[in-house]
Structures are given as C-alpha cells and as structure tokens.
Amino acid sequence: MKSFLLKLSACTFIGAAAAASAVQAAELHVMSSGGFTAAYKILGPQFAATSGNTLDTALGPSMGKAPEAIPNRLARGEPADVVIMVGYALDDLIKQGKVIPGSRVELADSPIGMVVRAGSPKPDIGTIDALKDTLLHAKSVAYSDSASGVYIQNELFKRLGIEDQVRPKATMVPKIPVASVIATGDYELGFQQVSELLPVPGVTFVGKIPDSVQSVTRFAAGIPVGSQHPVEAKALLQYLASPAALPVVKQTGLDPVASH
Secondary structure (H helix, E strand, C coil): CHHHHHHHHHHHHHHHHHHHHHHHCCEEEEEECHHHHHHHHHHHHHHHHHHCCEEEEEECCCCCCCCCCHHHHHHCCCCCCEEEEEHHHHHHHHHCCCECHHHCEEEEEECEEEEEECCCCCCCCCCHHHHHHHHHHCCCEEEECCHHHHHHHHHHHHHHCCHHHHHHHEEEECCCCHHHHHHCCCCCEEEEEHHHHCCCCCEEEEEECCHHHCCCEEEEEECECCCCCHHHHHHHHHHHCCHHHHHHHHHCCCEECCCC
C-alpha cells in the first residue's frame, strides 16, 4: 500500500508539474520585417524549443502603405507581443505610444547589396565610378519600399549625380522581396538589404554597395503596449540579442551591433 501511495504521489506531482508548465507556456504574437526575418526563422524555433512557448509570426515591412506593414497591422488592432523592425520606424511607434519605450533591444545592422538574375554576368559595383557605370547601363533597376529603397530613391541616385538618368528606369517594389522580381527577369538589377537578398533563389549576389555611399539599417525590437505576455516577450528579445545568436546573425547577411 505504501508503495502504491508513493507511486500515486509521484504521478500527481508529475501531472501537476506538466499542468503548471502548460499554464506558463505562452503563444507569442510576433511581427517581423524582412531584414531580420532570415535570422528570426532560425532563432525563433530555437527559442520556442528551449522556452516551451510558441510563436505566431506575421511578416511585413517596417513602413509603407501596404496593409501588411507593421505600423498598419498595429493600427488595425492586430495582437502583438513583439515587433522586429527598422530601428527608426520602431522609434516612431515608441513616440506614438504604441511600443513600450524601455523595451527596445538592438539586434543587428544590415547593409545594402545588389543581385542580378542567376546566370547573368556580375557587374562591377566595387567603386563609386563602377556603380555609377553599372546603373547608367542597366535597362531596369528595382529596390524595396522599406528603409533601403527609401534611401536609394531619395538619396543614393542624387549622391551619385545620376538621378535624372536612372529614376525613369527605377521602380520601388512593394511587399515582396526585390530579389524575387530579379529572379523572374522582370528587372535587371535589384537593391535591398543583404539579409533580404541572400535567401531568395534564382539570383546571384553581386556584393555590397561601396562604403562611401552605403546606408546601414539598424534592426531593433520592442514590446507593444497591450502585449498579453510581456515577460515571455522580453525573454525572446533577450535571446535574439544574445551572444548565442551572433553566428546566425552573421550567416544570414547581417552585421552584429557594435555594442555586442
């Protein structure tokens, strides 16, 4: 009888522990923009496996008019526990009172690169003159509707002194990865953050644009006001910004934040 009671007690304890674990586990609603997505797709499942939490993820740009854009998702009242996005766009949400100010975590830096369709010759963009020549001779140019594309459209062409020649054949591509329209042959040259170019099949990565005209985008994350699971959300942010995440950050085309 004593043995039976011990077994019963043990089973009760195990069952209670399992129940407690189930109660503690949370489903985190995450909104992530393109630049950090390749890293997140690897790191997110790792966090879920070790924490017991699950991740429900919605992808969308950090800015712009697309319904999928993170600010527009939040404006519609979509649930969110974590937002991963361009740093200055996150700052705007903090100023608007939509993201908790003290929750911001720096994640990684993302430079701009260029791709051509797989099998096409790789043009030279290693110097300012080479980049200008490549752009002037291109039949068409595509760039994103997020941070890198805004910089290219509003600043890069001007800085290179070729805005009048290039703008008529340049197109901002909304919602989808720029590399995807290069892979189909719709455009000849594609510019976007390196981390968004590398995962797309059917293209050849040419390289980063020269440092003197480069624009590096900082990616950061925060916890929206109204998060249902702020404690678990903070744990996810700490994991994404931890030294353990650095190898994945680097392999997906991002640069570690200097403070790491």
